[in-house]
Amino acid sequence: MEVSMRRAIMFLLCAAATHTPAQISLPSVEPKSSVADGTVADQPSLRREGYIGDKACESCHEEKVRSFHSTAHFLTSRMPNQGSILGKFTPDGNLLKTSNPDLFFRMDAKGSDFFQTAVEGIPPYTTSRTEKFGLVIGSGNKGQTYLYWKGDELLQLPVSYWTEVGWVNSPGYRDGVANFERPIIPRCLECHATYSEALPPPPNRYRPAGVVVGITCEKCHGPGESHVQHYRSKSAASANSAILNPAHFSRGRQMDLCAWCHAGHGTALQPWFSYEPGEQLDKYIDLPHPDPDAPIDVHGSQLELLRKSHCFESSAMTCITCHDVHAPQHNLAEFSQRCLGCHSVRSCGVFPKRGQEIASNCIDCHMPLQETNLIVFDLNGKKVRPRVRNHWIKVYSFPAEQK
Numbered sequence: 001m002e003v004s005m006r007r008a009i010m011f012l013l014c015a016a017a018t019h020t021p022a023q024i025s026l027p028s029v030e031p032k033s034s035v036a037d038g039t040v041a042d043q044p045s046l047r048r049e050g051y052i053g054d055k056a057c058e059s060c061h062e063e064k065v066r067s068f069h070s071t072a073h074f075l076t077s078r079m080p081n082q083g084s085i086l087g088k089f090t091p092d093g094n095l096l097k098t099s100n101p102d103l104f105f106r107m108d109a110k111g112s113d114f115f116q117t118a119v120e121g122i123p124p125y126t127t128s129r130t131e132k133f134g135l136v137i138g139s140g141n142k143g144q145t146y147l148y149w150k151g152d153e154l155l156q157l158p159v160s161y162w163t164e165v166g167w168v169n170s171p172g173y174r175d176g177v178a179n180f181e182r183p184i185i186p187r188c189l190e191c192h193a194t195y196s197e198a199l200p201p202p203p204n205r206y207r208p209a210g211v212v213v214g215i216t217c218e219k220c221h222g223p224g225e226s227h228v229q230h231y232r233s234k235s236a237a238s239a240n241s242a243i244l245n246p247a248h249f250s251r252g253r254q255m256d257l258c259a260w261c262h263a264g265h266g267t268a269l270q271p272w273f274s275y276e277p278g279e280q281l282d283k284y285i286d287l288p289h290p291d292p293d294a295p296i297d298v299h300g301s302q303l304e305l306l307r308k309s310h311c312f313e314s315s316a317m318t319c320i321t322c323h324d325v326h327a328p329q330h331n332l333a334e335f336s337q338r339c340l341g342c343h344s345v346r347s348c349g350v351f352p353k354r355g356q357e358i359a360s361n362c363i364d365c366h367m368p369l370q371e372t373n374l375i376v377f378d379l380n381g382k383k384v385r386p387r388v389r390n391h392w393i394k395v396y397s398f399p400a401e402q403k
Contacts, residue, residue, distance in 0.1 A: 048195060050223030057217045057224060060231065065217065068326045072139035073215040077192045080114050080133035086140050087161040089114065096159050096167040099381060100176030105159045107167065116146070116157050118178035131157060131180060135213065137192050142386055145170055147184055152205050154189075156182040160377075165384065168377045175378040186272040191261035194219045195273055220246055220257060220325070222277050244277050247320065254318040255303065256281035262319075263287050263303035299372035302391040309393035315342070336362040349395070366393050 058065040068074055078084040088094055089109035096105040106117045114133040119126055131148040138144035145160040158179050160170040169175050170182075183204035189196040189211070197210025218224050227243035246257055257277050266285040275284040289304070290296055296304050306312050306319070322338045323329065339362040345351055348358055350365075358365075369387040377384040 048223070050225045051195075051218050052223075052225045052228060053212075053218075054216050056228050064326050067328075068217070071325065071328050072141050073325060075139035076137070076215055077189075077213040078136045079213060080136050080146070081112065082109070084136045085114060085133065085146075085161075086144055086163070087167050093166065096169070098169070098176045103176055103178060105167070105178075107159065116148075116159050118158065118180070120178060129178065129180060133157070134208075135211070143168075148180075149208055152199060152208060153202065154184040154204050154206055155180060156184060162377060162384070162386070165377070165379065168379050168384070171375045171377055173378065175381070187265060187268070190272050198272065220244075220277050246277060249278055251316055251318055253278050253280070254320065258319040259287060259303045260285070262300065264301055296392075297372055297374050298370045298388040298390045299374045299386075305390060305392040309391075311342070311393045332363045333360040336360060339363075339366070363389075365396065365398070367391060368396055368398075 054065055054069070087107060089107050094107040096107075098104060100120075102122060103118065103120045106119060108115045108117065115130050116133070117128050117130040119128045121127055131150075133146050134149040134154070135147040136144055137147060140161075140163065143160060143162040146157040147154055148157055156170055158170055158173055158177075159167055162168045173179055173182075183202065185203045186196065186198050189206075194212040194214060194216045195210070196212070197207040199205035199207060222244040224243060227241060230240070230242040246254055249257065256279075259281055260275060264287050266287040268284070269282075269286055270284045275281060281287070296308075298305070302319075311317060322335060329335070336359065340359065343362075345356060345359045348362075350358060367390055370390050371385040372388045373385065375386050
């Protein structure tokens with residue numbers, strides 16, 4: 001557990017939390033900030049050399065881009081608006097009460113802006129602190145957390161949202177305490193955004209207009225400017241398309257691309273955001289393999305778990321053997337068809353009892369949902385742990401009634 005805790009790439013927990021009491025404060029002034037859809041072409045201040053944004057891709061790949069823009073990858077960070085924030089801002093659902101009877105949080109919408117306020121004390125003797133939503137982190141499939149700008153410093157807000165619960169204390173935050181001081185380090189944004197332009201220390205300083213939200217096309221395909229110029233020129237028939245296609249990478253480089261954000265936190269060997277798809281990841285980030293017998297948490301360490309699987313060891317499979325990153329995937333029957341490409345239904349130990357019905361769901365038995373110990377909400381005196389899909393493919397033991 002200690003090893004996996006150290007290695008997990010988990011945005012909500014990758015920065016140390018400290019506490020300062022709630023205090024009277026005006027809302028922070030948020031500098032003009034990033035782009036909602038990863039488009040940088042029309043904003044010269046956001047241009048990185050060779051990067052042009054998803055709108056340029058859409059001109060030729062409209063259907064694929066539209067599908068990709070509904071995936072959890074693309075939606076993993078967004079600008080705050082009524083559509084991107086899941087929680088309610090109306091009086092019937094905008095409060096989070098805590099275990100401290102003298103402290104509650106209130107979520108407010110004012111025009112196009114959104115705020116969290118911590119109110120502490122007994123009326124009329126209360127103090128409050130209000131901060132403005134600056135970034136939304138998380139697709140919302142399971143939940144979201146929220147960040148705010150303090151000048152050019154980026155910090156986490158104390159209230160998050162969990163789909164099954166509603167407003168909750170942000171993971172790792174003590175119930176009954178108003179903590180606005182958790183800094184957001186570059187590794188968090190490296191896996192929850194396409195790019196952020198870091199400034200000199202402290203490590204949570206960024207140029208607000210230099211954050212490109214969401215995982216966009218160029219995160220995995222590399223800079224697209226040359227590719228677009230190539231196909232707009234008369235030489236478009238040449239074999240070199242001037243774009244990276246991960247499907248053509250070697251197995252090792254395909255796994256590196258996914259390991260970039262699905263194999264733990266790691267230690268930087270080069271500046272964050274300097275890795276490019278197709279390169280050897282261990283030259284940029286040190287991701288030491290866990291000891292063979294060390295427990296690995298189900299969240300954020302999918303690569304280590306997959307590598308322990310006999311399916312992985314005995315085949316040439318990679319992540320994209322099962323995952324289509326350009327489309328949302330929630331249908332377990334479709335995933336199960338990947339399994340049946342190698343395995344016979346009749347070879348399953350439960351086939352004699354359940355028959356052909358098991359063909360529609362290999363996943364829940366061989367890759368079960370399990371609680372993570374890395375995302376823990378402190379809510380009403382209870383620890384709430386989400387369940388995450390285990391990527392160690394194997395035969396698991398279940399209670400008799402589940403078989």
